[in-house]
Amino acid sequence: MSPRIVNKQAKKEAIIQKATxxxxxxxIYSFKMSDVADAADVGKGTLYEYFKDKEELVTACYVYFLDSFIDIADSVDLKNSARANLRSYISVLFKHFSKNIDSVHIAFDFWSQALQSSDNRQYVKLMTKAYNDFVAVLIRIIKDGIKKGEFRAIDVEKYAAAIVGMLDGILFQGVMGINDITDAKWPRVISNMILNGLSKTG
Amino acid sequence: MSPRIVNKQAKKEAIIQKATxxxxxxxIYSFKMSDVADAADVGKGTLYEYFKDKEELVTACYVYFLDSFIDIADSVDLKNSARANLRSYISVLFKHFSKNIDSVHIAFDFWSQALQSSDNRQYVKLMTKAYNDFVAVLIRIIKDGIKKGEFRAIDVEKYAAAIVGMLDGILFQGVMGINDITDAKWPRVISNMILNGLSKTG
Amino acid sequence: MSPRIVNKQAKKEAIIQKATxxxxxxxIYSFKMSDVADAADVGKGTLYEYFKDKEELVTACYVYFLDSFIDIADSVDLKNSARANLRSYISVLFKHFSKNIDSVHIAFDFWSQALQSSDNRQYVKLMTKAYNDFVAVLIRIIKDGIKKGEFRAIDVEKYAAAIVGMLDGILFQGVMGINDITDAKWPRVISNMILNGLSKTG
Amino acid sequence: MSPRIVNKQAKKEAIIQKATxxxxxxxIYSFKMSDVADAADVGKGTLYEYFKDKEELVTACYVYFLDSFIDIADSVDLKNSARANLRSYISVLFKHFSKNIDSVHIAFDFWSQALQSSDNRQYVKLMTKAYNDFVAVLIRIIKDGIKKGEFRAIDVEKYAAAIVGMLDGILFQGVMGINDITDAKWPRVISNMILNGLSKTG
DNA sequence: TATGAATGAGCCTTCATTCAT
DNA sequence: AATGAATGAAGGCTCATTCAT
Structure with missing residues (x-):
């Protein structure tokens, strides 16, 4: 009665991973559907069983990528000192990105695509949300530090944005091969820089 | 007596500007040669009189874009205190980018394209050089500050890279519409953050 | 004991009806096999258990459609006056088509397909036969009328063809929405026109 | 200054003729753009210089076909007796169609396509207009005949529609190979039939 | 027997590039 | 030197058909 039994969800994820x-x-602009079909070892037509068109496949890959960050934001708590929390967060981020430097590629591609107006508003939305998630965690940590008397009362939003921007920028340099983000010294250097900027006593 | 005197170099630049x-x-991936021909008000075939192919046109635009930064790097001197020099440099950069936010678009596009391996090594080289120019200026300022006893002796290369990364990241957020880089408070916030991180006395 | 008794012929007919x-x-050119599978509530593969390929399914539908006309041709007899017989035949046809305007759609589709040479000789044959059946009935009625002295001795074949053509044309106009073939006046108008053309006395 | 000089309108017409x-x-459903390109001896891409897409090419062919009828309708006048005018009109039509039997193919294809709902409303409109033009001419002739006292006062609209339907139907039979519309006897047979139906004296 | 997941041949369409004028 | 008509390689997507279950 029933033909080939397939876990469609699992297969979809497998395709997404290969597509990524x-x-x-x-x-993002140069890859061909046939590249994905070959990589995933399925026929071209099969891709269209799982994704309406090329764009839907791309979006699925991006969402899949974004989902991988949820855990990081969730892993942060405010139990320890704000200084320790911030060091911990920075450290976790560097570890995560060092391990997933490949998927960072795709993120920059998405963001680049997101820059082109009108059509890609969805990408912008998704990306903005991811960005804001990062910023929100930092804001929480910094505000907690100010409340605890560890940090000076600075412009929290701009500071948080600047920190995320800095991480983003360093990551970008890593992707470009300008510096080596797997260098274990990075988290300490960056944390120090930020903490010095935040410290009451300097 | 010559039927039509045309300054080929001037026309080439005009095309580059329109192409940009x-x-x-x-x-960078979606524009068509015909778009450029229309914008520059020349025939499609004419473009090929000035540029071997699409890639050469794109590269020319990128180089033209990079050239616009040379002045900024050159405008920095070390006559004043390191703190003042750094504030000045940051301020100049924000002003420049605020005025040329459009051309930043194209930079991110180039960098995104540069990410794709093999073929685009040239873009990476060009981009790396531009990046290094920025970093070099910062390194000069920071080292000058250390020598003058204004700054602590930190990992200069990483600090400089982090600062450029931060500026890059904030710029990116601006392009994405996540924050407003024309906000006049940015240079002071960022300068303070950096200087606090560098200060001996905090 | 047999696990599932299925009347294959009945199921085939059910599929044909849904396919129609x-x-x-x-x-005829736009429908998809999956449309039929959905409509008939069977799997796509199942269709191929009953029909070798798409063409065989289409042909089966057409034959099924043609069969519905056999009764009409058979219902005609020559007991009454030729004038009455012709009026009766015209009237029956209009009633039949008014009720089955939908299936006329498919007929025109088949004919349209039949127009494409080479491959579709079979359609032409089937259609020609159906056409000839109609014409034959008219020829019988007209010849009967001539024999009975009611009609003039005209070119029977051409007259019959013209009459069928006229009905066909009016039907087509109905399908196209140009006129309303359910208008009860049609049979009388058409019969009058034909009979006036055939009458000895005018 | 100016490249290849081409009469685009003439070339467009040439393509339309080959496409027809x-x-x-x-x-209409089976032909490929590459078929047309081959027939017109141009590259596939060239077709898209003249027509936005396949549908526009098809529509252009249809419109071109319809335009060929305008002259016929215009050639009719009411100077002579209504009987003569009608004979003349029928005769002109048969001559025209005999010469252009190929383009009738395409007309039936259009009409068949027009039958499929929603999307093809444009075809229906074009076709309806053409149909109405034919009917209008007949209505003029018949009304003129009634006024002149040559014809009986019958339901003019239905008669005209029936006559056009008849011509359409016979034409269809010709296209299908069921009868030979180049047979010179047709105009006389059909005219007689119609005139007998219209005559006061029979 | 029934199914629907998988397939790939095939077709429309785009666009960088050429070249006759 | 300048042009834009012509081109065809390339790639996204469809859908009839197959076949493992």
């Missing part, structure tokens, strides 16, 4: 590799390697 | 507008608006 | 609906709605 | 042949031969 392909997009990371060839670029 | 087109690329900024449509994106 | 689908073809009528979507058009 | 192709569509007539292969069918």
């Amino acid at each position: 590799e392909v997009i990371s390697a060839k670029g | 507008e087109v690329i900024s608006a449509k994106g | 609906e689908v073809i009528s709605a979507k058009g | 042949e192709v569509i007539s031969a292969k069918g």
Whole structure:
């Protein structure tokens, strides 16, 4: 009665993972559906069983990528000193990105695509949300530090944005091969820099 | 007696400027040669009189864009205190980018394209050079500050990279519409943050 | 003991009926096998248990459609006056088509397909036979009328063809929405026109 | 200054003519753009210089076909007796169609396509207009005949529609190979039939 | 027997590039 | 030197058909 039994969800994820590799390697604009089909070892037509069109596949890859960050934001708590919390957060981020440098490729691609107006508002929305999640965690940590008397009362929003921007920028340099983000010294250097900027006593 | 005296170099630059507008608006991957021809008010075939192919046109636009930064790097001197020099540099950068937010679009596009391996090594090289120019200026300022006893002796290279990354990241947020980089408070906030991180006395 | 007794012939007919609906709605060139599978509430693969390929399914639908006309031709007899017989035949046809305007759609579709040479000789044959059946009935009635002295001795074949053509044309106009073939006046108008053309006394 | 000088309108017409042949031969649903490109001896891309997409090419062919009828309708006047005018009109039509039997193919294809709902309303409109033009001419002739006392006062609209339907139907039979519309006897037979139906004296 | 997931041939359409004028 | 008509390679997507279950 029933033909080939397939876990469609699992297969969809498998395709997404292969597609992410392909997009990371060839670029969001240059990769071909046939590249993905080959990488995932399925026929071209099969891709369209799981994704309406190329764009839907790309979006799925991006969402899948964003989902991988949820855990990081959730892993932060405010039990310890604000200084320790911030060091911990920075450290976790560097570890995560060091391990997933490939998927960062695709993120920059998405953001680049998001820059082109009108059509890609959805990308912007998704990306903005991810960005805000990062910023929100930092804001929580910094405000907690101010409340605890560890940090000076600075412009929290701008500081948080600047910190995320800095991490983003360093990550970008890593992707570009300008510096080596797997260098274990990074978290300490960056944390120090931020904490010095925040310290009451300097 | 010559039937039509045309300054080929001037016309080439005119095309580059129009092409830059087109690329900024449509994106480095989506713009068409015909878009450029229309914008520059020349025939499609004419473009090929000035540029071997699409890639050469794109590269020319990127180089033209990079050249616009040379002045900024050159404008920095070390006559004043390191703190003042750094504030001045940050301030100049924000002013420049606020005025040329459109051309930043294209930079991110180039960098995104540069991420795709093999073929685009040239872009990476060009971009790396531009990045290094920025970093070099900061390194000069910071080292000068250390020598003058204004700054602590920190990991200069990483600090400089982090600062450029931060500026890059904030700029990116501006392009994405996440924050407003024309806000006049940015230079002071960022300068303070950096200087606090560098200060001996805090 | 047999696990599932299925009347294959009945199921085949059920599929044909659903397929006819689908073809009528979507058009002979635009309908998809999956449309039929959905409409008939069977799997796509199942269709191929009953029909070798799409073409065989289409042909089966057409034959099924043609069969519905056999009764009409058979219902005609020559007991009454030729004038009455012709009026009766015209009237029956209009009633039949008024009730089955939907299936006329499919007929025109078949004919349209039949127009494409080479491959579809079979359609032409089937259609020609149906056409000839209609014409034959008219020829019988007219010849009967001539024999009975009611009609003039005209070119029977051409007259019959013209009459069928006229009915066909009016039907087509009805399908196209140009006129309303359910208007009860049609049979009388058409019969009068034909009979005036055939009358000895005018 | 100016490249290849081409009469774009003439070339467009040439493509339309070749496309009409192709569509007539292969069918409106089965022909491929590459068929047309081959027939017109141009590259596939060239077709898209003249027509936005396949549908626009098809529509252009149809409109071109319809335009060929305008002259016929215009050629009718009411100077002579209504009987003579009608004979003349019928005769002109048969001559025209005999010469252009190929383009009739495409007309039936259009009409068939027009039958499929929603999307093809434009075809229906174009076709309805053409149909009405034919009917209008007949109505003029018949009304003129009634006024002149040559014809009986019958339901003019239905008569006219029936006559056009008849011509349409016979034409269809011709296209289908069921009868030979180039047979010179047709105009006389049909005219007689119609005139007998219209005559006061029979 | 029934199914629907998988497939890939095939077709429309785009666009960088060429070249006759 | 300048042009834009012409081109065809390339790639996204559809859908009839197959076949493992």
